[in-house]
Amino acid sequence: MKKTPLYEKHIQLKGKIIDFGGWGLPVEYSGIIPEHEAVRTKAGIFDVSHMGEITVQGEDSEKYLQMLLTNDISLLNNNQIAYTTMCYPHGGVVDDLLVYKYTNTDYLLVVNASNTEKDYRWMKENIFGDTEVLNVSENYAQVALQGPLSQTILQKLTKKDLNEIEFYYFCDNVNIGNIGALVSRTGYTGEDGFELYFAYDKAEEMWELILETGKEEGLIPAGLGARDTLRFEAALPLYGHELDENITPLEAGLGFCVKLNKENFIGKEALANQKSEGLNRKIIGFEMIDRGIPRNNYEVYAEGRKIGYVTTGSFSPTLKKNIGLALIDSAYSKEGTEIEVLIRNKNLKAKVIKKPFYSKKYKKMP
Numbered sequence: 001m002k003k004t005p006l007y008e009k010h011i012q013l014k015g016k017i018i019d020f021g022g023w024g025l026p027v028e029y030s031g032i033i034p035e036h037e038a039v040r041t042k043a044g045i046f047d048v049s050h051m052g053e054i055t056v057q058g059e060d061s062e063k064y065l066q067m068l069l070t071n072d073i074s075l076l077n078n079n080q081i082a083y084t085t086m087c088y089p090h091g092g093v094v095d096d097l098l099v100y101k102y103t104n105t106d107y108l109l110v111v112n113a114s115n116t117e118k119d120y121r122w123m124k125e126n127i128f129g130d131t132e133v134l135n136v137s138e139n140y141a142q143v144a145l146q147g148p149l150s151q152t153i154l155q156k157l158t159k160k161d162l163n164e165i166e167f168y169y170f171c172d173n174v175n176i177g178n179i180g181a182l183v184s185r186t187g188y189t190g191e192d193g194f195e196l197y198f199a200y201d202k203a204e205e206m207w208e209l210i211l212e213t214g215k216e217e218g219l220i221p222a223g224l225g226a227r228d229t230l231r232f233e234a235a236l237p238l239y240g241h242e243l244d245e246n247i248t249p250l251e252a253g254l255g256f257c258v259k260l261n262k263e264n265f266i267g268k269e270a271l272a273n274q275k276s277e278g279l280n281r282k283i284i285g286f287e288m289i290d291r292g293i294p295r296n297n298y299e300v301y302a303e304g305r306k307i308g309y310v311t312t313g314s315f316s317p318t319l320k321k322n323i324g325l326a327l328i329d330s331a332y333s334k335e336g337t338e339i340e341v342l343i344r345n346k347n348l349k350a351k352v353i354k355k356p357f358y359s360k361k362y363k364k365m366p
Contacts, residue, residue, distance in 0.1 A: 001019050001022060001024035002022055002023045002024070002050070003023070003024050004023065004025070004047055004050055004141070004203070005049060005141050005201070005203035005204065006047045006049060006141070006143075006203050006204065006207055007024060008204075009047075009207055010025070010026040010221075013026075013029050014029065015027075015028070015029045015223060016028050016029075016223070020050070020113075020224055021050070021113050022113075022114065023050040023113060025047065025050060025223070026047070026221075026223040026224065027224045027225045028223040028224075028225045029220070029221050029222070029223055030220065032223070032225035032226050032229060032317075033317045034220075035220060035221075035222040035223060036222075036229050036317040037317060038147065038218060038220045038222065039146050039147045039189055039191055040191065040230070040317075041147070041148070042147055042149050042218035042219065043145060043147035043148070043149045043153055043193075043214055043217055043218065043219040043220075044146055044147055044189075044219065044220055044221070044222035044226065045144070045145050045146075045207070045210055045214070045219060045220075046143065046144040046146065046221075046222050046227055047142075047207070048142045048143060048144050049140070049141045049142050049143070049200075049203060050113040051110055051111070051112070051113050051137075052110070052111040052113055052116030052120075052135070052137045053108060053110055053111075053135075053136050053137045053139070053197070054108075054109045054111060054116075054119065054120055054123065054133060054134065054135050054136065054137070055107065055134045056106075056108075056123075056131060056132070056133055057107070057131070057132050057134075058105060058129070058130040058131040059105055059129070059130040060129030060131045061104065061105050061106065061107055062074060062105075063129065064127065064128060064129065064131045065099065065107060066262065066265060067126070067128075067263075067264065067265050067266065068086055068123065068265065068266060069084045069085070069099065069265065070084055070085045070086070070249060070257055070258040070259065070268075070271070071083070071084035071085075071099075071257040071258070072259040072262045073101070073107075074262070076099070076101040078101060078102060078103055079169055079170055079171065079172075080168065080169050080170075081098055081099065081100050081168045081169065081170060081184060081186060082098070082099045082101075082168075083096070083097075083098055083257055084097060084098075084099060085097075085243070085249040085254060085257060085258070086122070087248070087249065087265075087266055087271070088245060088266070088267060089267055089269075089270065090267070091249075091267045091271045091274060092244065092246050092247065092248060092267075093239070093245060093252075094115070094118070094119060094245070095112055095115040095118070095119050095239060096237060096239055096249075096254075097109055097110060097119070098186065100170055100184065102172070108182075112239045114240070115239060116135065117135075120133070120135045126266065138200065139199070139200060140197050140198070140199075140200060141198055141199065141200045141202065141203035141206070142195060142197050143207060143210065144187055144193060144194070144195045145194050145195075145196065145210060145214075145219075146188075146191050146192075146193035146194075146222075146230075147189075147192070147193060147219075148191060148192060148361065149214075149217040149218070150191075150192060150194055151192065151363070152217060153210065153213055153214040153219055154176070154183075154194055154210070156213050157176045157209065157210070158174055158175060158177075160174045160175075160183070162183075165183060165184070165185045165194075166185060167185050167186075167362050167363055167364055168184075168185065168186060169184070170182055170184035170185070170186075171183050171184075176196065176198070176209070177205075177206075177209045179198055179202045179206050179209070180198065180199075181196045181197060181206070182196070182197040182198070183195075184196075188230070188231045188236055189227070189230035189234065190230060190231070190233060190236070190356070190358050190359075190361060190362075191360075191361050192361055192362055192363040228312075228314075229314055229317055232312050232314060232325070232357075233316055233318055233319070233356070233357050233358035234356050234357075235253075235285060235355040235356035236356075237252055237254065237283075241296060241312050241325075242283050242311045242312065242325060242327075247327065248267075248270070248271060248274060249271070250271060250274055250275060250279060251274075251279055251281055251283060251327065253283050255275075258271055260272050278330070279330050280330055281327055281328060281329055281330055282327070282328065283326070283327050284325070284326055284332075284352050285323065285324070285325055285352070285354060285355030285357060286323065286325075286326060286339060286350045286351060286352050286353060287321050287322065287324075287350060287353050288321070288322040288323070288324075288341070288348065288349075288350045289338075289348075289349040289350055289351055290348035290349045290350070291322075291348070292322065292341070292343040292344070292346075292348045293314065293315055293343070294310045294313030294314075294322065294323075294324035294326075294341045294343065294350070295310060295313050295314075295343075296311065296313065297309055297310060298310040298341050298342055298343060299342040300328050300339055300340070300341055301340040301341075301342065301347055302328075302329075302332045302337070307328045307331075307332050307339070308326050308328030309326060310324050310325070310326045310341060311324075311325045311326060312324060312325045313325070316357060318358055323357055324341070324350070325355070326339075326341075333352060334352065335353060336351060336352060337351065337352040338351050339351065339352060
């Protein structure tokens with residue numbers, strides 16, 4: 001297993017290490033539910049140094065990214081971030097990622113850890129013009145500070161007024177203590193928070209500094225388990241679950257980042273056809289009526305036939321219910337529709353409900 005620069009810290013904190021896409025990462029420290037609740041009510045810090053970073057630079061960078069990605073990168077201001085998907089010609093997803101725009105000729109892409117090599121190959125295969133693409137993942141460590149008290153904690157460590165960093169914007173060369181970092185107002189929890197990118201060899205110092213500073217506010221380290229339940233309640237997709245090479249961004253409910261009105265991009269024709277013909281299947285949210293916890297890949301039924309499968313399912317620590325996301329036949333996607341989930345060889349009743357399950361608490365500027 002690959003190790004992040006914080007691996008020894010996780011061991012010291014008695015983190016329960018699992019293999020996550022080839023990386024040894026903590027699934028929990030004190031427990032998934034207390035870590036989840038800390039992020040919802042106070043703050044939690046996550047090691048996300050396994051994420052991939054790829055730079056795109058050169059005169060044709062914007063044109064190249066416009067061709068490669070489904071969102072409209074030309075609309076970005078400098079220091080703004082876009083969430084987007086990158087698709088194959090048939091419309092399936094290579095990856096979902098964040099684009100950080102420095103200038104028209106300088107971008108940083110943050111990609112899913114398990115997809116980094118695949119993404120990099122795909123980007124190199126489709127390169128053109130004056131564009132240079134580099135996988136710089138080994139240069140970066142990354143932590144995510146998430147929760148309603150995250151700004152209070154981080155502000156103690158920097159002279160930069162964090163109110164100036166708007167949602168989905170970033171500022172580079174911010175001193176956190178004595179460590180230079182890129183600070184972005186982004187996250188994967190449905191709460192306000194920040195993601196910090198900095199030199200690989202500063203990881204332990206940064207981790208200890210933030211944890212110590214946040215003690216008074218109740219900051220605790222949080223693992224992959226809480227990260228998953230938090231993102232799931234906010235109905236944020238996870239690659240390999242709600243997205244993959246066989247699921248399009250439209251089926252996943254990500255139409256907001258598929259700009260069919262821009263010039264040609266890889267997958268545009270397939271996605272335009274899918275939109276005009278109507279979706280045969282969709283990712284929906286559901287809650288269990290009968291007792292039982294739905295899990296990934298459990299079969300979903302309606303009217304005696306299989307209509308799809310669960311992409312993510314769990315007990316929701318915030319809502320205190322068993323809920324799930326599922327990719328199902330669109331005919332059964334209307335809110336209130338009764339469906340069944342096959343759990344332990346029994347078809348248990350559930351119903352389609354609105355998503356996200358949890359109302360996001362992002363800090364939006366006036």
